[in-house]
Amino acid sequence: MMNDPIQVFRTEASELFEQIESGLLDLLHDLSDRDQIDAVFRGLHTLKGSGAMFGFEGLASFTHHCETAFDQVRKGEVPATEALVSAILNAQDHMKALIESPGPHHDAQSERLLLTLNAALGGSSSASADGQIAIEGKAPSTKTGSTTWRLKIRLPKNAMANGTNPLGLLNELRGVGECEITADRTSFPDFLNLSPLDLHLAWDVTLTTERSRSEIEDVFMFVIDDMQLEIQELPMRSVPAGAVGDGSAPRPPQSVETVAAGKLTDTKSGSKAGDNVKVPAERLDELMDRVGELVIAQSRLSQLAASIGNGQLRDVSEDVDRLSGELRDTMMVLRMVPVGSLFSRFRRLVHDLSRETGKTIELQTDGESTEVDKTVIERLADPLVHLVRNAIDHGLEGPEERLRNGKSSTGIVSLSATQAGGEVVISIKDDGRGINRERVRAKGEAAGLVQPGAVMSDQELLQLIFKPGFSTAEKITNLSGRGVGMDVVRRTIDELRGTIDIRSEFGVGSEVNLRIPLTLAIIDGLLVRVGDSRYVIPLSAVEECLELSLEEDIRSRGRSFISLRDSLVPFLRLRDLFATGTEPELHQKCVIVSTGNERVGLVVDQIIGDHQTVIKSMSKLHSTADMFSGATILGDGGVALIMDVNQLVLRGQSKEALMRAAV
Amino acid sequence: MTSVLETSRPDPIWPEAQQIEALLFELNRETFALNAKVVQEILDVMPETRVPGSPSFVNSVINFRGKVIPLADIRIAFGMEPRESSIDSRFIVIEVDVSGEATLVGVKADKVHEVTALSRTDSEPTPSVGMRWRQDYIHCLVKRGSEFIIIPNLQAIFAHEERLSGNGISD
Structure with a gap:
């Protein structure tokens, strides 16, 4: 399954989307955060590159525009604004669609999103650029004339061992424009130290072309993360005056930009990529099964050893016992995933819900590094969505009501995870209006879930909200109130052998605690x-x-x-x-x-x-x-x-x- | 001569072939047959674990090579008398489709006979009268010498029992 290159790309893309999205959402908090701007740019850049490589042309050209926009932000030419970030967030959803079902039917949507993006970039250039950017596949670059660039190219020593053909790159560069290539032999070792398998040459290239910087960079798309590439624009005889003003106009002559590996990949690949291996989950499951059988076989062995009473046999049995126990523990750790990967999905949800409901909401997360079995994480996603939606829709009040009640206008929803023994406790807390017990009771009686006048403990009463067909929302909103959902939460948690308990104080807020066993196996x-x-x-x-x-x-x-x-x-x-x-x-x-x-x-x-x-x-x-x-x-x-x-x-x-x- | 049969809908027992290899086994002195293709393994009788609250027709599980699989007594489904296992008893492990999932199931047999070729031309649809057992659980009868071999309709048995159990056959 993982051998299918398209599948590999989809997996990679979904990780990139996560990276881009979390960067964008962080940016919303602090629009000047350089690290996040870089992270988003890197994500978009990689997405474009691999998209093109795997034949997702539509995706590549669409992403290109978003990348260009962020490149401008990165270089400080355009300020990062909330409108821009939102536009890219929307564009990102569209990119997902482009990966799901590539095809021309997305063109209209692409165009519309790019218009929004363009508007967000600053209306000044909109008059000239409106339609143009949207339809064009290539960057709206310096069409006005050719530029001369000076390139310093240094590939990693082991480039050839990795299958890179430097000659091919240079030839491709010749295709971009008129080239003058000189080899830089300064790092050439003396003959005795010469390893024929390593690459010792670097090149200086003077390139005259009409194409843009990013197109030059595209030549090195596959190797750019590991190489050193300096692209410097040489002073021109005819600098086109008053160029389009959308940021891709020739930069001041002396600006040198290093696209070196170290800088680009500080957080992403680099050291980490080499240490991680991606393994399809089903192989882990298989391994888990084997380990399970081993544990069973081992307990038979130790029973046998005990009954035979041979000291040597018992020694071996004890050794195998220890080893299989360790193997089992290692195996369990392999399947553990930090809860953070689950929590990060909610930032987007909260962002969207906040817009939808007009409530100002802050999402706080805690304990992201708590690790839980992968299967458990997957199964938890849906219940958590329901609980978070519920907290926002039913729990949190609107800003005015909050101010009236002496709270800050921003509602807080917090997600936290802690490990307690063999369980992990996931808690969803809001500082909203709390659960109105009388209403819950009235609803429960109306829905026939409780006998009128029945004596119930507080916990029993609160648990009513997890019964099928129960909803206290007076009106059905887009978010919740249909009476489905919360019973789904209950069912899923039951299936995970977990428990739910609720605490709620009227007017102060509610807290739902999910206790889930760490592993299912x-x-x-x-x-x-x-x-x-x-x-x-x-x-x-x-x-x-x-x-x-x-x-x-x-x-x-x-x-x-x-x-x-x-x-x-x-x-x-x-x-x-x-x-x-x-x-x-x-x-x-x-x-x-x-x-x-x-x-x-x-x-x-x-x-x-x-x-x-x-x-x-x-x-x-x-x-x-x-x-x-x-x-x-x-x-x-x-x-x-x-x-x-x-x-x-x-x-x-x-x-x-x-x-x-x-x- | 078989035109009637040939025009009928696709048949799980007689796919294209006019002949199948079938495993013959005995239940309460009646001979049954299972398509050899679905048979995974024939096991000696092993300790079974009763599952309280399960349908009576599959009320226990066994350990089949580290997997826990249900053990079915199709006698119960047919309404035949249950029997204690004897020295000849075996469990036949087959793979059947249970609501869309390929499931390994052990089937109790009083005695397992040989694998033999059964020919479609010898098969007869279940007579609608005169049968002691549920007609829809029998796929067809195949005449062999003087006796009839019963080919059970596994799909129907397991689907039906599941439906029943959905309505809560439990104790």
């Missing part, structure tokens, strides 16, 4: 036996284990509650629930599990111990078995099902509700 579990089968309870959910004596069991028949330090905890007899048809053990155990604030006891026959669990998903044929989130293979080759604590707690809760209703 391996969990620590508590292995238990119920009847003849073994099951795994995720250790993260286990609070404590108690003994349930026979007398207590008999006494609690019919009510299924145990008292645990002054509070009553409902429990489920898994033997009954799973219909094992076996007799209860004399000493049953009760495992107390919890999700957030809800607790439930699970009565099992035996607690076997800790178990590193490689999660295997179950087929669709077992989609009704919703008490289980997956299965795992034990050391002896048997299969144990992994309990879905959320589902079991729900069952426990509904049982509790039934009991309450009966009393």
Whole structure:
């Protein structure tokens, strides 16, 4: 899949878009930020280059104009303005479309965007440049006459080893205009040190051409990141007077610009590119599967070693145990991605929403370096979009209302991530109006989600907003209020084996915390036996284990509650629930599990111990078995099902509700 | 002579060929056949793990080379008597399409016979009367000597059972 060059380009392009976008959004905060201006320019430049290389002509020529615009900003000829940045942001969306479906059907849109861009660049030149820039494929350069340039070209030593043909470059340069080429042999080593594989020559070229600087640079498009290229304009006999004034007029004669690798690639490629390897995710998944099987095989080996009792065998087994454990940990780290890559998407969303709603919003992010399994990150994107939209649409007030309530006119939405044990906590916070509990309750009753007058805890009431069909927005906006969305959040988080809790203070703001396990592939579990089968309870959910004596069991028949330090905890007899048809053990155990604030006891026959669990998903044929989130293979080759604590707690809760209703 | 059959819609069992290689196996003294192409492996009986809350027809899973796959007893789907496994019992691992996903499924068999060529010309559509079992679960019958071999319609069985389970067949 990754071998498809177009696919490679698309991947690269999406990374570039991210870079460009984050640069642009930073610029909105500080229009004079040189680093960001450079970053955006670099991104656009690379995009144009690779676009052309992979045959996306439409993209290349369109991007070229944006690049030119930013080049002017970079050189200080045109100030960076909000209008310009917005125009480029819009243009960027269009570039994505050009990559998605290249073709002439985009031309009209291209033209329209370029007009906006041009207007943003400063109306002064608009009269002459309006139509011209838009349609032309080439830069509106010095048409008025030819310019003489002086080029100093120095390729990296290993250029030829990398397949660059210097002669080809020089020939191409000859095609650009009239050339006078002299070789610079100053760095030529003496014969003894001469390595025939290295390139020791540099060249001085005097080039007379009508074409623009960027077209000269284009000759070196493929090597420009690693080479030194100096392009200097020589004083001309006939400097065209009053040139178009759009910035590409000949620069003052002495301006020397070095497009050296060091400067261009300080943050991007350079040192980092060599150290990183891109690997398709499915290969990682395969590797993960193998590691999982290894872990299983290892637990068989150690069981065997223990039963045979041979010291040497046990030594080997312990070594393999350590190694496979380390391998597993390394493997897990490989799949970890910083949350920052997820958060950065929201800056654009917030920017757009802010325009759409007329609210001034500041997005604060924290803990971007927290790492989470890649699959988890991907699955989190949608729920987070819903939550952020919701915070902006329902939570934040308009500027006037905020001022009236004694808040600053800018609403703050903050996204943060922290790691807590085996979980990552992602929190979405706003300082808006908070959740109006009466309204939530009224809506819940109207929608039939709650019995009128039912006693509910605050958390239960707040959780109502995640029920399907629930929406408190009085009017449906473009953003939210259709009653879909928040239940999607709940579902996705459940699927990720995570939990949601909400805190909200009326008038002050709300906070939603998502607790998600760091990885989906391996969990620590508590292995238990119920009847003849073994099951795994995720250790993260286990609070404590108690003994349930026979007398207590008999006494609690019919009510299924145990008292645990002054509070009553409902429990489920898994033997009954799973219909094992076996007799209860004399000493049953009760495992107390919890999700957030809800607790439930699970009565099992035996607690076997800790178990590193490689999660295997179950087929669709077992989609009704919703008490289980997956299965795992034990050391002896048997299969144990992994309990879905959320589902079991729900069952426990509904049982509790039934009991309450009966009393 | 087979013009009627030939004009019917594309057939998963008899694609273009007039003959298929089929694996014969036995369930409650009836002979069934599966296209050998979908058969991945034949396993000795191994410990199965019951999945509470799953449809009775696929109520357990087994460990097939490090994968957890469902184990189906198509007897239950057909409404036949369940049976304890014997020394001849085997699990046949096949690949079937379950709502668009190629899924490995183990199928219980009382006894596995040989792989043999079955010819389309010997096949007969399921008679609409006189069948003890659900007609739509049977793809066709093939006459072989004095007996009939049942070719089950796996697509229908698994799709249907899934639909049923969607309505909540659970305990």
